[in-house]
Amino acid sequence: MTDTQVSGGSGVSGGSGAVVGTTGGAVRGRREDGLTVFRGIPFAAPPVGEARFAAPRPAEAWDGVREAYAFGPPPPQDLLVPGQAAAGSGDGDWLTVNVWTPDADPAARRPVMVWIHGGAYKLGHGGSPGYDARRIAADGDLVVVTFNYRVGMEGFARIDGAPANRGLLDQVAALEWVRDNIEGFGGDPGRVTVFGESAGAGSIAALLAMDRADGLFRRAIAQSVPGTFFSDELARDIGAALAAEAGLRPTVADLATVDPDRLVGAGQTLAAKMPGYTGRWGQAAPTVTPYSPVVDGDVLPVLPWRALADGASRDVDLVVGHNRDEFRLFVAMGGQLGTIGEEQAASALRMYAPGPGGEAAYRAAFPDAGAGELYEKVQTDWLFAVPTMRLAEAHLAGGGRAHAYELTWPAPGNGGGLGACHALDLPLLFGTFDADLGALLFAGAEPDEVALALSARFRASWTAFARTGDPGWPAYDTERRLVQVLDAEPAVVPYPEETTRRLWEGHEISVLPLHG
Incomplete structure (x- = not known):
């Protein structure tokens, strides 16, 4: 050659x-x-x-x-x-x-x-x-x-x-x-x-x-x-x-x-x-x-939410989103699906729910939720859902433009018990259903027409945004709060997790501190 x-x-x-x-x-x-x-x-x-x-x-x-x-x-x-x-x-x-x-x-x-x-x-x-x-x-x-x-x-x-x-x-x-x-x-x-x-x-x-x-x-x-x-x-x-x-x-x-x-x-x-x-x-x-x-005050001067609210990167167009059942992946990987008891749920609520009355507020907001659901929900919210949506809101406050989505389609693996868990968006976006976590999320289930259509929609929206700044649905605002719900029948609706949003309203995201 x-x-x-x-x-x-x-x-x-x-x-x-x-x-x-x-x-x-x-x-x-x-x-x-x-x-x-x-x-x-x-x-x-x-x-x-x-x-x-x-x-x-x-x-x-x-x-x-x-x-x-x-x-x-x-x-x-x-x-x-x-x-x-x-x-x-x-x-x-x-x-x-x-x-x-x-x-x-x-x-x-x-x-x-x-x-x-x-x-x-x-x-x-x-x-x-x-x-x-x-x-x-x-x-x-x-x-x-x-x-x-x-x-x-x-x-x-x-x-x-x-x-x-x-x-x-x-x-x-x-x-x-x-x-x-x-x-x-x-x-x-x-x-x-x-x-x-x-x-x-x-x-x-x-x-x-x-x-x-x-x-x-x-x-x-x-x-x-x-x-x-x-x-x-x-x-x-x-x-x-x-x-x-x-x-x-x-x-x-x-x-x-x-x-x-x-x-x-x-x-x-x-x-x-x-x-x-x-x-x-x-x-x-x-x-x-x-x-x-x-x-650290140097490489990363301030917390991103504060920086964006102050106008950092206001000229950068933004898409943010999360999956409905993020934390279920970690519960499943720990072999804990169906095993979470009241004591574990209470501990998670005390650790992560916002404010001194956070545990009671979560229980009141989701009165029909069992221990496992509360355990997953509060950790999904604390770790992913609230930070994600707050990033959009901070960007808006700083003069930027943002689009938001939520993935609610359940992974077909494990009999559908994984829900719309963390990382499900990866095989859908890349079309790699049998690789890495895709092999777990689609285990025993070949991607059907719905999965393939949703996968194509992910790529079409992401690449359209890269090309034009428009992923194909309205920009997010703090009045209508419209998001693209990605499911078997995609739809643009007000943010479905309004109960969660209200529970966390007024609670500031902050750096994790050293205690004692």
Whole structure:
């Protein structure tokens, strides 16, 4: 095979796919199903050695043409199985991007969608089979980018000698790579939409509040925004506990000498102990997730809801939404479906319901709800539903425009008992029904015509928004409160969770503090 001559930023056909010149060097993609796909392109230097726990640094340039055929290795991460970790390659080449494009022609200037994956800030990567972006790129005739960012202790632990929120800084670096390079792949750097789910949506909320991300995207879609943001004091205390599990101090000098797998293991061990820290870590403790964005006053200056209400990113168009039964996924994964008793429900209500009379208010508002339903409902509301809708309201207050949705169609797996749970939007959006969580949510049930139609509607709405700023339903406002309900029969109606909204009215979202 002979390499095709390339010039900076141009895309020409050659070999098995187009060759594109980037700021790091030339890359060759592979033609697949009518698209050209580029995988594993470095957007930053490997964060190892002296660069470990540092802000991302520019990738080292290469000579010749790099075959961009394989996804880069995932960063070190938790696989949710104690003692088991997925670490990247020994050279730490974790910070890579992947591009799906209909045509690597700089003149095409198609809209660009950049996916930010979720995973509780401790797992996930852009090459995951569930994030195969071919259907979005093909159906929407646009360019889609996915990428890796540091997770877990590498990306989010608060340690001395390192910037906070390194995972968010990686995201900024990836978006800067898109700005500087995407034209050569047929994309328009002036029409970039970020979209993400769960921790990816929390990351987008943070990016909307970060000066470093100004101008890097024009539109944003935040699916199931978690409300967990740590105060700097809480993050430092958890960071010290994480390091202690590895027998170390929470410093770069100590932690940079340790194999990443050992730190993943420390995070797993601490997560199992977190419920015992309730008196010190409050609402963060039962989440068994020791990582979240940190409101450190520098990388993330203020809480996103406050930043948006003050007008940050008012020029960014926004879509936000959540699933009706978010928390049921975690109940199911913990083997607790149908087992939640009154004591557990009461404990959850006391921990998460707003205000001193929150438990009584929830019971009065949902008088027919059993223990299991109350347990799920209050945690769905606290963790996802309220933060998501409040993000829309904050954006409106700051002069922005937002559209809102709720997914109410139940997952067919487990006999439909999972409901419209957390992450159901992923297989629907990507059309990856048999990959990752899609295999659980659709277990034993082939996607029928309703599922396929809803999946197509997700992609049509998301890509229309990326193209025009209009997902196909009215913008949200605080008078009519119209949202798109995504179900077997989609409809635009006033927000269905009005009871929840009223229960939380006047209760401010705040950083999770350190107690005692």
